[in-house]
Amino acid sequence: MPEPVLPxxxxxxxxxxxxxxxxxxxxxxxxxxxxxxxxxxARRVIGLDASMDVLREAEALGLVxxxxxxxxxxxxxxxxxxxxxxxxxxxxxxxELAPYLNPAALVTDVGSVKGGISAEMERLGVRxxxxxxxxxxxxxxxxxxxxxxxLENAVWVLTPTDHTPLTALxxxxxLVEHLGAAPVVMPPDAHDALVATVSHLPYLAxxxxxxxxxxxxxxxxxxxxxxxxxxxxxxGDPRMSRDMVxxxxxxxxxxxARFRRxxxxxxxxxxxxxxxxxxxxxxxxxxxxxxxVKRSLLPQKHDLVVAVPDRPNQIGAVTQALGxxxxxxxxxxxxxxxxxxxxxxxxxxxxxxxxxxxxxxxAEGFEVRGRA
Amino acid sequence: MPEPVLPxxxxxxxxxxxxxxxxxxxxxxxxxxxxxxxxxxARRVIGLDASMDVLREAEALGLVxxxxxxxxxxxxxxxxxxxxxxxxxxxxxxxELAPYLNPAALVTDVGSVKGGISAEMERLGVRxxxxxxxxxxxxxxxxxxxxxxxLENAVWVLTPTDHTPLTALxxxxxLVEHLGAAPVVMPPDAHDALVATVSHLPYLAxxxxxxxxxxxxxxxxxxxxxxxxxxxxxxGDPRMSRDMVxxxxxxxxxxxARFRRxxxxxxxxxxxxxxxxxxxxxxxxxxxxxxxVKRSLLPQKHDLVVAVPDRPNQIGAVTQALGxxxxxxxxxxxxxxxxxxxxxxxxxxxxxxxxxxxxxxxAEGFEVRGRA
Numbered sequence: 202m203p204e205p206v207l208p209x210x211x212x213x214x215x216x217x218x219x220x221x222x223x224x225x226x227x228x229x230x231x232x233x234x235x236x237x238x239x240x241x242x243a244r245r246v247i248g249l250d251a252s253m254d255v256l257r258e259a260e261a262l263g264l265v266x267x268x269x270x271x272x273x274x275x276x277x278x279x280x281x282x283x284x285x286x287x288x289x290x291x292x293x294x295x296x297e298l299a300p301y302l303n304p305a306a307l308v309t310d311v312g313s314v315k316g317g318i319s320a321e322m323e324r325l326g327v328r329x330x331x332x333x334x335x336x337x338x339x340x341x342x343x344x345x346x347x348x349x350x351x352l353e354n355a356v357w358v359l360t361p362t363d364h365t366p367l368t369a370l371x372x373x374x375x376l377v378e379h380l381g382a383a384p385v386v387m388p389p390d391a392h393d394a395l396v397a398t399v400s401h402l403p404y405l406a407x408x409x410x411x412x413x414x415x416x417x418x419x420x421x422x423x424x425x426x427x428x429x430x431x432x433x434x435x436x437g438d439p440r441m442s443r444d445m446v447x448x449x450x451x452x453x454x455x456x457x458a459r460f461r462r463x464x465x466x467x468x469x470x471x472x473x474x475x476x477x478x479x480x481x482x483x484x485x486x487x488x489x490x491x492x493x494v495k496r497s498l499l500p501q502k503h504d505l506v507v508a509v510p511d512r513p514n515q516i517g518a519v520t521q522a523l524g525x526x527x528x529x530x531x532x533x534x535x536x537x538x539x540x541x542x543x544x545x546x547x548x549x550x551x552x553x554x555x556x557x558x559x560x561x562x563x564a565e566g567f568e569v570r571g572r573a
Numbered sequence: 574m575p576e577p578v579l580p581x582x583x584x585x586x587x588x589x590x591x592x593x594x595x596x597x598x599x600x601x602x603x604x605x606x607x608x609x610x611x612x613x614x615a616r617r618v619i620g621l622d623a624s625m626d627v628l629r630e631a632e633a634l635g636l637v638x639x640x641x642x643x644x645x646x647x648x649x650x651x652x653x654x655x656x657x658x659x660x661x662x663x664x665x666x667x668x669e670l671a672p673y674l675n676p677a678a679l680v681t682d683v684g685s686v687k688g689g690i691s692a693e694m695e696r697l698g699v700r701x702x703x704x705x706x707x708x709x710x711x712x713x714x715x716x717x718x719x720x721x722x723x724l725e726n727a728v729w730v731l732t733p734t735d736h737t738p739l740t741a742l743x744x745x746x747x748l749v750e751h752l753g754a755a756p757v758v759m760p761p762d763a764h765d766a767l768v769a770t771v772s773h774l775p776y777l778a779x780x781x782x783x784x785x786x787x788x789x790x791x792x793x794x795x796x797x798x799x800x801x802x803x804x805x806x807x808x809g810d811p812r813m814s815r816d817m818v819x820x821x822x823x824x825x826x827x828x829x830a831r832f833r834r835x836x837x838x839x840x841x842x843x844x845x846x847x848x849x850x851x852x853x854x855x856x857x858x859x860x861x862x863x864x865x866v867k868r869s870l871l872p873q874k875h876d877l878v879v880a881v882p883d884r885p886n887q888i889g890a891v892t893q894a895l896g897x898x899x900x901x902x903x904x905x906x907x908x909x910x911x912x913x914x915x916x917x918x919x920x921x922x923x924x925x926x927x928x929x930x931x932x933x934x935x936a937e938g939f940e941v942r943g944r945a
Contacts, residue, residue: 336795356795385794398785399796403803406778409835411856413770413828414863422728422757423708424771424863427806431775434799435860439853443846450843456785457840461833463781468829471822474815481811484783488807491786491796 217379218243218307221281224272224294226250226259229311229335230285231347234264236380239349239570241508241544243281258344276301281376284310284318288444292321299325307372309333313396314448315360315389323364331365331373332389334358334396335382342438353381360389390452397452402460404442405453407435505547505555508568519545522565528558589751590615590679593653596644596666598622598631601683601707602657603719606636608752611721611942613880613916615653630716648673653748656682656690660816664693671697679744681705685768686820687732687761695736703737703745704761706730706768707754714810725753732761762824769824774832776814777825779807877919877927880940891917894937900930 221243223234230248237243248265249272250256256268269275276282282302286294291312302308308330310318315332322330337355357377361370370386377384387395411432414420434442446453470477509515516533523530532548549555559569593615595606602620609615620637621644622628628640641647648654654674658666663684674680680702682690687704694702709727729749733742742758749756759767783804786792806814818825842849881887888905895902904920921927931941 358795385791387791391791395792395795399792399800402785403782403800405836405839406782407803407860408852408856409832409839410775410778411859412835412852413774413831415855415859419757419759419763420767420771421859421863423730423767428771428775429863430802430805431779432856432860432863433802435853435856437857439850439857443850443853447843447846447849453843454840457836459785460781461836463784464777464829464833467777467781468826471819471825474819477819478811478815480780480784481807481815483787484780484804484807485809485811487783487787487793488804491793491801491804 216241216244217375218281220245220247220279221283222247222249222269222276222279223265223283223285224249224298225284225286225290226255226264226344226347227285227287228342228344228346228351229337230283231259231262231264231344232337232349232351233283233285233311233335233380234259235262235347236349236352237281238264238266239506239544239546240379240381241506241568241570242376242379247279255344259347262344262347264344264347272298272301274301277303279303280306282306282308284308284312287441288312288314288448289440291318295321295325295327299327302327302329304328307331307369307376309359309373309376311335313400313445315358315392317448319360319362319389323362328364328366329369331369332360333373333377334360334392335377337382342441349380355382357382357384358392359384359386360392361386362389393449393452394455397449397456398459401446401449401453402456404434404437404446405457406460407432411435503549503551503555505549505558505562506570507545507547507562509543509545516545518565519547519562519567522561523547523558526557526561528554528561588613588616589747590653592617592619592651593655594619594621594641594648594651595637595655595657596621596670597656597658597662598627598636598716598719599657599659600714600716600718600723601709602655603631603634603636603716604709604721604723605655605657605683605707605752606631607634607719608721608724609653610636610638611876611878611916611918612751612753613878613940613942614748614751619651627716631719634716634719636716636719644670644673646673649675651675652678654678654680656680656684659813660684660686660820661812663690667693667697667699671699674699674701676700679703679741679748681731681745681748683707685772685817687730687764689820691732691734691761695734700736700738701741703741704732705745705749706732706764707749709754714813721752727754729754729756730764731756731758732764733758734761765821765824766827769821769828770831773818773821773825774828776806776809776818777829778832779804783807875921875923875927877921877930877934878942879917879919879934881915881917888917890937891919891934891939894933895919895930898929898933900926900933 221237223230226234226248234246234248237246245266248256248259248268253270259265260268276298284291284294291310306329308327310332311334312318313334315334319332335352335355335357337351359373374384414424467480470480507519520530529550530547531550534546549558562569593609595602595618598606598620606618606620609618617638619639619641620628620631621641625642631637632640648670656663656666663682678701680699682704683706684690685706687706691704707724707727707729709723731745746756786796839852842852879891892902901922902919903922906918921930934941
C-alpha cells in the first residue's frame with residue numbers, strides 16, 4: 202500500500218509591506234492600522250503619535266504591533282508610511298518626518314483636502330508620495346472607534362501629480378484594494394473641487410440651517426425628522442470640520458456660487474409650478490441613483506482572520522478543521538488574494554468560539570488574528 | 574363563610590366620538606383612522622375616498638369600519654371629520670363636504686400649510702373647524718404604509734384663528750392627545766413661517782444640492798455618507814413636495830432670504846477661521862439639542878388593544894387571564910385613560926398569540942382589537 206501523500210504544512214504568505222508606520226492614530230489612522238494587521242498586509246505595524254494615551258489605547262485594542270512617541274532614524278526601516286494626523290497637523294507632521302523617510306518607501310496621507318499636502322510634499326522632495334483620501338468617517342472620532350470595516354467598500358481617492366512615480370501610484374492602489382476599499386484616481390485640484398460640492402458645501406448649508414433654528418424653542422420643537430437628517434453633518438467635530446472647509450476655501454467659494462444659482466432658479470420656479478415639478482422629479486431621480494456604500498453587516502467583534510497560502514483547498518482545510526471541532530462558521534469572506542496567498546475572515550458566534558477556533562487553527566499551522 | 578364578592582362584568586368605555594369620517598385615506602388619513610379604531614376613540618370610523626381601490630385596501634387592512642365613495646346626507650351623522658387629502662385636493666374637498674357638515678361636528682385637517690385652508694373654512698362658514706398639522710410622515714406614502722404608530726409622540730400643530738370656538742379647540746386637543754401625539758397651538762401664519770424654515774427650505778436646499786451632482790458620475794461616486802443624509806428629503810414624492818412648497822411660497826421666500834444671509838456670513842468666515850470655529854461650535858450645540866421623536870420600537874403587527882373600563886385591577890384581570898392561558902405578554906402600554914376608562918396595548922409574540930389572546934379576553938367580556 203503506497204504511503205499517503207501528506208499536504209505541505211501551511212505557511213504565512215509574504216505581506217505587501219515589511220514595516221508599516223501609521224503616524225497619527227485616530228479614527229482613520231487606527232482603522233488603517235487595524236486593516237493592515239487584520240489582513241496581513243504588513244509584517245509589523247508601528248503606531249506613531251505624540252500622545253502616549255493614544256498609543257497605549259492602540260496597543261490595548263490590538264491595532265498596532267509597536268508604538269513610537271516621535272520620529273527618528275528607526276523610520277528608515279519603514280517601507281510604508283501613512284500620515285493620518287488631523288488636517289491642521291498634517292503639514293507640520295510631514296515636515297517633521299521628511300528627513301527620516303526612506304526614498305524607497307511608499308508615503309501616503311488620508312486628509313480630506315489634497316492640494317496643499319501634494320504641493321508641500323513636492324517642496325520637501327518626498328518622491329514616493331501619493332496623496333489619498335478615504336471617503337470614510339463616523340460621527341464618533343478617535344482611536345477607540347477605529348475599525349477596519351469603516352474602510353471596506355469606501356471610495357478612496359488617490360491624487361497623483363505629474364511628478365508621482367508610476368510605481369508609487371501602483372503600490373498605493375494595491376494597498377487601498379487590499380484594505381477592501383475602492384481606489385479612484387484623479388488630480389488633486391479635481392478632488393478638491395468635487396469634495397467642495399459633495400462634502401464641504403453640504404456642511405456649510407447644514408450649519409446655516411442649524412443657525413436658523415438656534416435659540417428658538419418653537420422652531421427646534423418642530424425640527425424633527427427631515428431637519429435632523431439634514432443637519433446631522435453639523436454635529437461632527439467643530440474644529441475638524443472648520444479646518445477642513447478653511448483648507449479648501451477656494452474650491453468651496455466656487456461651489457457656494459453654484460449653489461446660490463441653483464437656489465435662485467428654484468426660488469423663481471416657486472412662481473412656475475410646472476418648472477418646479479420638473480426640478481423635483483430630476484432631484485428625486487438623481488438622489489435615488491446615488492450609490493449606496495455597503496459595509497459588512499456582521500459585527501466585527503466575533504471575527505477571526507486566517508492567513509492562507511495560495512495552495513489548493515486551503516478554505517476546505519480551515520472549514521474542515523473547525524467543523525470537526527464543532528465550531529459554527531456563520532460568515533466567511535475571502536479578504537485579499539495575492540500571488541503568495543491571502544486571508545479569510547470568519548464570522549463566529551461568540552468570544553469563546555473565536556478563542557477555540559484560533560487554538561484549533563494554530564495547531565494546524567495557520568497564522569490567525571482575531572478581535573474577540 | 575361569606576359569599577365571595579364577584580367583580581362587575583367589564584364594559585366597553587364610551588368613545589370620544591360616535592361617528593368619525595376620514596376623508597382621503599392615504600398615509601396620514603389611514604394612520605389617523607387606524608389610531609381612532611385601535612385606541613377606541615370613535616364608535617365607528619368611515620373612510621371617504623374617491624378611489625374604490627384605496628377604500629378596499631383600507632377595509633382589508635382593518636383601518637376603517639365602513640367606506641363611502643363620496644359625500645352625502647350621511648355626513649351629518651359625523652361628529653368628527655378629518656380632511657386628509659393631498660395639499661392640491663384639500664380646498665376642493667372642503668368645498669365639496671361643507672354643505673353636508675353637522676354644525677356640531679369637530680372638523681380638522683392634516684395639511685402641511687395652514688393659512689389657505691383656515692381662510693377657506695372661514696369663507697365656507699364651517700364653525701367647528703380647527704386646522705391641524707401632524708409633523709409625521711414617511712418616505713413611503715399611501716394607504717398601504719398607514720400606521721397609527723407614525724403619529725405616536727409626533728408634534729401635532731393646531732392653528733386656531735380668532736373665530737375658532739374654544740370648545741372646538743379643546744376637543745381637537747383631546748383628539749390629538751388620545752392619538753398619542755403632542756399638541757402644540759399657534760396661529761396659522763406662525764406655523765407657516767416655522768415649517769418654511771424647518772421643512773420647506775431644507776427641501777429646496779436639498780434639491781439644489783442634488784442638482785449640483787446631477788449628470789456627473791465622478792460627483793455621484795463621491796457622494797456617499799453625509800451627502801445621502803442631506804439629500805434624503807429630495808427623494809420624497811415630487812408632486813406632493815412641489816405642492817407643499819408652492820402653497821407656502823410667501824413664507825418660504827422669506828426663509829430663503831434669511832438662509833442666504835446665513836450662508837454669506839459663513840462664507841465671509843472662511844477668511845476668519847476663529848469666527849468660523851465659533852459658528853461651528855454653535856451649530857453643533859443647536860443640532861445636538863434638537864429633540865428626538867421616540868416612536869414605539871415594537872413592531873405593531875403583533876399588537877392587541879383591549880378596552881378597559883375605569884375600575885380597579887383591570888390590568889390585573891387582563892394579564893391574569895392571559896398568563897393562565899400561557900400567553901406571553903412582551904410589552905404593555907396604557908394608551909389613553911379617560912373618565913370612562915381606557916385602552917391597553919399588548920405586544921405579543923406572534924399572529925397566533927394575538928388570535929389566542931383575543932379569544933380569551935372576549936370570553937372574559939373585554940372588547941379587543943388587534944392587527945395580527
